[in-house]
Amino acid sequence: MSEKVFVLGGEQTDFQRNWTKEGKTFMSMMREVLDDALEKVGISYDEIKRLNKENRVAVFVGNFDAEQYANQGHLGAFLTEVNPALFGVPGARYEAACASGSVALDAAITHIRAEDYDLAIVLGVEVMKTVSSSVGGDFLGTAAYYEKEAKGVQFPFPKLFGKLADVILERYELKEERFMDALAEISRINYANAKRNPKAQTRTWFMNKEHAMARGGANNMAVGGRLCITDCSQVTDGAAVTILASKDYAKEYAKKTGRKIDDIPRVKGWGHRVAPITFEAKKQESIGDKYILPWTRQTVKDAYKRADLDVKNIDVFETHDCFTSSEYAAISAFGISEPGKEHIAIEEGTIDFGGKKPINPSGGLIGVGHPVGASGVRMMLDLYKQVTGTAGDYQVKGAKNGLMLNIGGSATTNFVFIVGK
Amino acid sequence: MREIKTVTILGANGAMGSGSAGVIAAFGGAKVHMLARDVEKAKQGIEAAVASVKTDTIRARMIPGSYDADLEKAVAESDWVFELVAESYEVKEPINARIAKARRPGTIVSTVSSGLSIGRLAKAYDEDGQKHYYGTHFFNPPYKMILCELVTHSGNDKKVTQALGEYLEKVLGRAVVYTNDTPAFAGNRIGFQLMNEVAHFAEKYADKGGIALMDEIMSGYTGRAMGPLATADFVGLDVHKAIVDNIYDNTKDEAHETFKLPGYFQKLIDAGKLGMKSGGGLTKVVKHADGKREKFVYNIKTGEYDPYPKFDIPFIKEARQKIKDSDYKGAMDVVKNASGFEAEIARYFISRYISYSLSLVGEVVDTKENTDGAMGFGFNWVPASAFVDFLGGPKETIKMMEASKIPVPKLLKDAKEGKKFYELGDKLDARSLFKG
Numbered sequence: 001m002s003e004k005v006f007v008l009g010g011e012q013t014d015f016q017r018n019w020t021k022e023g024k025t026f027m028s029m030m031r032e033v034l035d036d037a038l039e040k041v042g043i044s045y046d047e048i049k050r051l052n053k054e055n056r057v058a059v060f061v062g063n064f065d066a067e068q069y070a071n072q073g074h075l076g077a078f079l080t081e082v083n084p085a086l087f088g089v090p091g092a093r094y095e096a097a098c099a100s101g102s103v104a105l106d107a108a109i110t111h112i113r114a115e116d117y118d119l120a121i122v123l124g125v126e127v128m129k130t131v132s133s134s135v136g137g138d139f140l141g142t143a144a145y146y147e148k149e150a151k152g153v154q155f156p157f158p159k160l161f162g163k164l165a166d167v168i169l170e171r172y173e174l175k176e177e178r179f180m181d182a183l184a185e186i187s188r189i190n191y192a193n194a195k196r197n198p199k200a201q202t203r204t205w206f207m208n209k210e211h212a213m214a215r216g217g218a219n220n221m222a223v224g225g226r227l228c229i230t231d232c233s234q235v236t237d238g239a240a241v242t243i244l245a246s247k248d249y250a251k252e253y254a255k256k257t258g259r260k261i262d263d264i265p266r267v268k269g270w271g272h273r274v275a276p277i278t279f280e281a282k283k284q285e286s287i288g289d290k291y292i293l294p295w296t297r298q299t300v301k302d303a304y305k306r307a308d309l310d311v312k313n314i315d316v317f318e319t320h321d322c323f324t325s326s327e328y329a330a331i332s333a334f335g336i337s338e339p340g341k342e343h344i345a346i347e348e349g350t351i352d353f354g355g356k357k358p359i360n361p362s363g364g365l366i367g368v369g370h371p372v373g374a375s376g377v378r379m380m381l382d383l384y385k386q387v388t389g390t391a392g393d394y395q396v397k398g399a400k401n402g403l404m405l406n407i408g409g410s411a412t413t414n415f416v417f418i419v420g421k
Numbered sequence: 422m423r424e425i426k427t428v429t430i431l432g433a434n435g436a437m438g439s440g441s442a443g444v445i446a447a448f449g450g451a452k453v454h455m456l457a458r459d460v461e462k463a464k465q466g467i468e469a470a471v472a473s474v475k476t477d478t479i480r481a482r483m484i485p486g487s488y489d490a491d492l493e494k495a496v497a498e499s500d501w502v503f504e505l506v507a508e509s510y511e512v513k514e515p516i517n518a519r520i521a522k523a524r525r526p527g528t529i530v531s532t533v534s535s536g537l538s539i540g541r542l543a544k545a546y547d548e549d550g551q552k553h554y555y556g557t558h559f560f561n562p563p564y565k566m567i568l569c570e571l572v573t574h575s576g577n578d579k580k581v582t583q584a585l586g587e588y589l590e591k592v593l594g595r596a597v598v599y600t601n602d603t604p605a606f607a608g609n610r611i612g613f614q615l616m617n618e619v620a621h622f623a624e625k626y627a628d629k630g631g632i633a634l635m636d637e638i639m640s641g642y643t644g645r646a647m648g649p650l651a652t653a654d655f656v657g658l659d660v661h662k663a664i665v666d667n668i669y670d671n672t673k674d675e676a677h678e679t680f681k682l683p684g685y686f687q688k689l690i691d692a693g694k695l696g697m698k699s700g701g702g703l704t705k706v707v708k709h710a711d712g713k714r715e716k717f718v719y720n721i722k723t724g725e726y727d728p729y730p731k732f733d734i735p736f737i738k739e740a741r742q743k744i745k746d747s748d749y750k751g752a753m754d755v756v757k758n759a760s761g762f763e764a765e766i767a768r769y770f771i772s773r774y775i776s777y778s779l780s781l782v783g784e785v786v787d788t789k790e791n792t793d794g795a796m797g798f799g800f801n802w803v804p805a806s807a808f809v810d811f812l813g814g815p816k817e818t819i820k821m822m823e824a825s826k827i828p829v830p831k832l833l834k835d836a837k838e839g840k841k842f843y844e845l846g847d848k849l850d851a852r853s854l855f856k857g
Contacts, residue, residue: 217477
């Protein structure tokens with residue numbers, strides 16, 4: 001498949017912005033991010049008009065919950081409000097909780113592979129600062145089995161991922177102090193990386209290892225079992241666009257922009273698996289397995305197989321660190337360490353910015369922020385930046401291949417993409 | 422990178438002292454001597470510092486002390502002495518004399534000041550001390566407002582300046598703007614020019630809506646979260662007076678007359694009505710028996726407080742809708758083409774703001790990116806250069822300035838058409854500062 005789908009780039013909004021405070025909406029966010037992305041990639045609205053005449057372009061909108069956060073559905077049609085050039089362009093909204101961006105990417109990739117379209121605009125968007133954190137927490141509960149896992153529970157997701165931390169600790173018989181230290185190090189790395197990213201939500205926030213270790217108390221409250229605020233990503237308003245193209249269009253684009261087609265990265269592999277929706281069912285199913293999240297591991301394996309690559313070929317990872325425990329579990333799922341030995345990879349600096357297998361040089365969800373429906377698209381954009389050497393201050397030297405893991409729910413919907421040149 | 426392990430804060434119990442100390446102890450990981458008039462006040466400063474950056478981890482490395490008992494010892498072991506005592510030569514100079522005697526060669530000493538001469542304050546020091554003496558003008562509250570104006574004077578060493586700038590930026594996470602030692606430096610010089618001239622217009626148009634009308638005309642669609650007069654009320658009319666008086670007395674530029682304090686400001690100050698901090702000034706909020714709050718505005722003609730009016734100005738409504746839709750150029754087109762005296766005032770002040778900001782390049786700062794940074798990070802106002810782009814480029818902006826009889830700065834005359842004029846886009850998205 002690596003000869004089928006090319007990544008031309010894109011743009012994201014500044015995840016530090018609060019659009020409600022600015023008196024703006026999801027609609028204005030879509031307009032800004034799409035205008036910015038097209039400008040950055042060098043594709044005009046006239047070009048979209050041209051492609052649309054031949055039915056060669058489509059848009060894919062990733063969004064989790066605009067109905068509740070913004071009182072608006074039917075987002076796939078909203079790009080027509082961005083610019084009249086998009087009148088008539090096929091467009092729809094895709095939803096898979098926090099993996100909404102990835103399911104939109106998946107649809108776009110599939111259509112390009114099937115040679116339905118030559119250009120796919122994938123836009124992930126979520127406004128979340130329209131409501132208080134407790135109301136938002138309840139909305140997010142619908143990404144779990146609401147009736148069984150979230151109804152009446154304050155902040156259900158930290159609690160679900162707190163349970164994941166409990167299972168990791170028990171299943172691998174880890175020393176609690178060492179495990180919690182490893183989780184704190186994950187926080188430290190993500191916040192430190194985000195400081196180099198000019199679009200990160202937390203780039204001006206204070207965080208260090210000492211603070212991450214100081215769990216409990218008013219300044220780092222427990223929110224889900226062992227997990228405290230510093231173990232959590234935080235929701236924000238944000239949107240991201242990644243533009244994908246067929247080989248034919250990539251050739252045209254390369255010629256027009258004076259590049260070689262070999263310089264344009266491509267989607268080399270993908271994986272998509274859905275685990276049982278409740279955390280309890282996941283836990284039961286994984287008993288006896290080396291991996292606590294076997295379907296996450298399987299998704300990674302599927303992607304490696306399709307790309308004909310392995311962990312040794314991957315230079316940079318963007319993972320779904322909605323909580324430190326999810327990033328911890330991802331380390332072995334990627335094959336960076338054996339399951340149960342993730343803490344050693346962390347202690348040895350393997351996943352740090354300057355390490356052998358850096359994870360989340362962008363800052364990840366913990367550092368960049370987590371506008372739910374946009375995160376998957378933002379990860380793909382970050383892989384594009386890394387493998388094209390355009391990530392600026394957070395560039396991993398010499399990155400050729402990157403892998404992203406985007407999950408929805410409590411590691412229920414799992415998506416992996418591998419991007420490289 | 423300069424290593425700063427130990428810092429002494431003088432004025433540790435003030436809002437700026439405790440807030441700055443919090444940033445230094447947290448981001449910088451430094452041991453901080455917190456000095457105040459007495460140890461109890463210093464301890465209060467430590468608690469305020471912890472609350473400002475929300476981490477208990479800094480408490481253990483903050484040491485309370487008093488000027489009388491601890492200044493010399495603390496200064497002698499510090500890599501940086503940050504003085505934040507009251508804003509006057511009479512208070513700062515005697516403290517500087519003591520710091521000068523106690524400091525080790527190489528120790529940086531800096532002051533937070535809104536407008537005192539850094540060169541004059543530096544005179545308390547020997548040659549090495551002068552080389553290492555700076556203005557580090559943090560903004561309030563320091564954790565949230567990341568601007569730091571790094572004010573240099575003729576006795577500084579460029580290498581030290583560079584090292585200090587790097588430390589402030591990379592370690593403490595400040596947005597550093599380099600300014601020369603001129604009255605009020607960059608941010609306040611530009612910001613208070615606009616605020617004070619708007620205050621004069623409020624008097625001139627007192628019959629038409631005065632203070633409330635001027636803030637409506639200069640509201641969020643012109644690129645600021647808070648109206649200029651609401652900002653003056655927020656910082657305090659006494660502080661406002663101190664800043665504009667200082668600029669008026671010590672500068673002679675094209676906007677000189679606009680720095681004269683309006684008579685009604687003085688009247689309010691004399692009556693102790695200093696703004697929000699004293700329960701009322703240009704506006705006041707009254708809490709009724711049923712718990713409801715009502716906002717009032719000072720009537721410049723009558724000296725009474727009237728209920729805060731609502732306005733219905735069609736071009737402002739239209740511009741706000743455009744901003745809400747993220748159509749910034751469309752909003753500026755509305756402003757450029759609207760008729761009526763309110764639109765003329767809006768065009769006048771946008772022109773004045775751009776003109777005055779750019780006119781200070783060469784005197785107060787070396788590049789326009791410094792004035793842009795000062796306004797964007799320090800005041801949360803859309804920087805002047807970004808305005809030029811939203812207005813459609815230099816030619817369009819010059820056209821508006823000329824119609825408003827505002828001088829056109831050379832920098833704008835020389836600007837290339839068709840090229841982005843705003844260059845801080847990667848650091849600060851100016852669009853985020855417009856409010857719809």
